[in-house]
Each structure stands twice: as C-alpha cells, then as structure tokens.
Amino acid sequence: MIGAGLAGPRRIKAGGARDHLLGAHAVSGFGDSFKPAAGVVKNVTGLRSLKLLAGSWGTLAVMTEVTLR
Numbered sequence: 001m002i003g004a005g006l007a008g009p010r011r012i013k014a015g016g017a018r019d020h021l022l023g024a025h026a027v028s029g030f031g032d033s034f035k036p037a038a039g040v041v042k043n044v045t046g047l048r049s050l051k052l053l054a055g056s057w058g059t060l061a062v063m064t065e066v067t068l069r
Contacts, residue, residue, distance in 0.1 A: 002017045002021065003054070003056070003057060003062075004055065004057055005017070018051055018054035018055060020068050020069040021050055021051070021054055021066065021067070021068065021069075022067045022069055023035070023036075023050070023067040024036055024053065024064075024065060024066045024067065025063070026061040026063045026064060027061060027062050028060075029061070034061075036050040036053055
C-alpha cells in the first residue's frame with residue numbers, strides 16, 4: 001500500500017499512507033542497501049527521498065523495512 005501510494009476514502013480525514021511514514025530501509029536496483037533521509041517536517045531544501053519512494057511502485061527501490069507513525 002505504501003509502495004503503490006494507495007489511499008482509501010478516509011484520506012481526507014486520516015491522510016494518505018505516505019503521510020504516516022517516519023523512516024524506511026530500502027534496496028536499490030544495484031543491490032545497495034540504504035536508508036532514505038526523512039529529515040525534518042518542514043524541509044524545503046530539496047526532494048524528500050522517503051516521500052519519493054512512497055508511490056514509486058518499486059521502480060526506484062524496494063522498501064524492506066518501514067517505520068510508521
């Protein structure tokens with residue numbers, strides 16, 4: 001559900017699945033294990049790689065471990 005970026009009818013009230021992500025471990029296509037930087041909530045310096053992975057359907061990397069709120 002997180003990798004696909006899916007959300008049900010309660011998204012308006014409870015938020016999407018990617019909004020509840022705190023951290024993750026992932027494996028890239030080259031076999032390298034990495035931890036996407038979650039950073040702070042108000043990060044305006046660039047892309048948040050954790051939110052980028054959520055909804056990528058596993059094309060960028062496969063999330064092996066996920067920490068939720």
